[in-house]
Amino acid sequence: MKKTLFIAAAAVLLLAFLGATLYYTQERGDEAQRHASQNQAALERPHAPTLGPTRAKVRIVEFLDPACETCRRFYPFVKDMLIAHPEEIHLTLRYAPFHQGSDQVVALLMAAQKQGRHWEALEALLNTQNDWVAHHVVQPDRVWPHLEGLGLDLAQLRRDAADPEIARLIAQDLADAQTLNVTKTPEFFVDGQPLPSFGYEQLKEMVDAALARAYPR
Amino acid sequence: MARPLFSDAADHGWTLVFLAWVVATTASLSALFLGEVMGYTPCVLCWYQRICMFPLVPVLAAGLFPFDRRVTRYALPLALAGWLLALFHWGVASGLIPERVTPCSQGVPCSQELVVWFGFLTLPMLSVLAFSAILFLLLLTRFKVPQ
Numbered sequence: 001m002k003k004t005l006f007i008a009a010a011a012v013l014l015l016a017f018l019g020a021t022l023y024y025t026q027e028r029g030d031e032a033q034r035h036a037s038q039n040q041a042a043l044e045r046p047h048a049p050t051l052g053p054t055r056a057k058v059r060i061v062e063f064l065d066p067a068c069e070t071c072r073r074f075y076p077f078v079k080d081m082l083i084a085h086p087e088e089i090h091l092t093l094r095y096a097p098f099h100q101g102s103d104q105v106v107a108l109l110m111a112a113q114k115q116g117r118h119w120e121a122l123e124a125l126l127n128t129q130n131d132w133v134a135h136h137v138v139q140p141d142r143v144w145p146h147l148e149g150l151g152l153d154l155a156q157l158r159r160d161a162a163d164p165e166i167a168r169l170i171a172q173d174l175a176d177a178q179t180l181n182v183t184k185t186p187e188f189f190v191d192g193q194p195l196p197s198f199g200y201e202q203l204k205e206m207v208d209a210a211l212a213r214a215y216p217r
Numbered sequence: 218m219a220r221p222l223f224s225d226a227a228d229h230g231w232t233l234v235f236l237a238w239v240v241a242t243t244a245s246l247s248a249l250f251l252g253e254v255m256g257y258t259p260c261v262l263c264w265y266q267r268i269c270m271f272p273l274v275p276v277l278a279a280g281l282f283p284f285d286r287r288v289t290r291y292a293l294p295l296a297l298a299g300w301l302l303a304l305f306h307w308g309v310a311s312g313l314i315p316e317r318v319t320p321c322s323q324g325v326p327c328s329q330e331l332v333v334w335f336g337f338l339t340l341p342m343l344s345v346l347a348f349s350a351i352l353f354l355l356l357l358t359r360f361k362v363p364q
Contacts, residue, residue, distance in 0.1 A: 002235075002281070005235070006281060009235075009239055013243060013246055014246075021254045
């Protein structure tokens with residue numbers, strides 16, 4: 001009798017929790033999709049660095065923080081997808097520098113973009129992230145050594161990074177992130193739609209589905 | 218003393234501890250829902266209250282099968298600590314205690330109200346209610362249920 005009562009109560013509480021979780025994630029997913037559909041203009045901007053041919057039909061937009069550990073872990077995964085489908089996928093990179101001091105690093109990356117070395121600089125910094133991020137705070141002095149040997153004009157880079165135009169572009173990325181409800185990084189949009197839930201598998205499934213739609217065999 | 222719900226004192230005690238377990242489990246699952254599903258980051262005081270609330274779920278359950286009224290010996294300190302923290306948090310959130318003397322000026326402020334239901338029900342208040350109920354039920358078990 002007591003055992004039955006206890007088990008029944010435990011089951012009711014657990015089911016209520018699971019039911020509420022399912023309902024909430026479903027609602028939030030639908031809401032996020034509607035929201036993204038209404039704000040497509042905020043996804044791709046002319047200043048944003050891109051990879052892959054413009055004619056590619058599957059379009060991924062990634063919001064990335066160079067100081068974010070999960071972004072660093074996702075980077076090779078996304079790159080592998082681009083290598084596997086060099087003609088079909090187009091990646092636009094937007095910056096969401098949520099970590100303290102990360103905006104300064106984004107300014108350097110945008111300045112490197114002016115010299116046509118954006119992706120080299122980004123990869124060099126992601127690979128050495130442990131060295132210049134301590135307890136989620138960027139150590140700006142420790143960023144510079146990792147930018148050497150990439151063929152960058154560092155004096156020019158320093159000047160460009162201080163340019164108010166670059167500050168404006170960072171503000172634009174952050175404003176778009178806010179418009180699209182991007183609060184965590186990395187955040188991905190595949191053909192304008194956010195991931196239903198976060199994870200490698202979810203991203204891969206969404207990209208595979210988009211590839212199958214755009215390039216039916 | 219209230220009329221026993223079951224035939225003898227042990228049954229009465231069991232019911233009281235069981236009800237306390239239901240309250241603790243509901244509160245714990247609600248906290249998990251807010252934190253893990255809705256994505257609210259718990260403030261420092263919320264974490265301390267969680268530290269008191271979560272262990273009550275297995276501790277009280279262990280005291281139910283077989284029923285051991287001495288479970289209150291182990292559960293009451295947690296309930297009391299949680300209740301005091303919840304009162305303090307409620308004071309901070311309602312402005313009775315200034316935020317600057319609290320340990321959570323950085324990160325997520327404890328004085329920020331994330332949720333207000335029905336125009337008055339806030340999370341610190343719910344926490345006070347939950348800990349009060351558990352405290353009341355365990356004190357009844359401890360002092361009012363005959364050996």
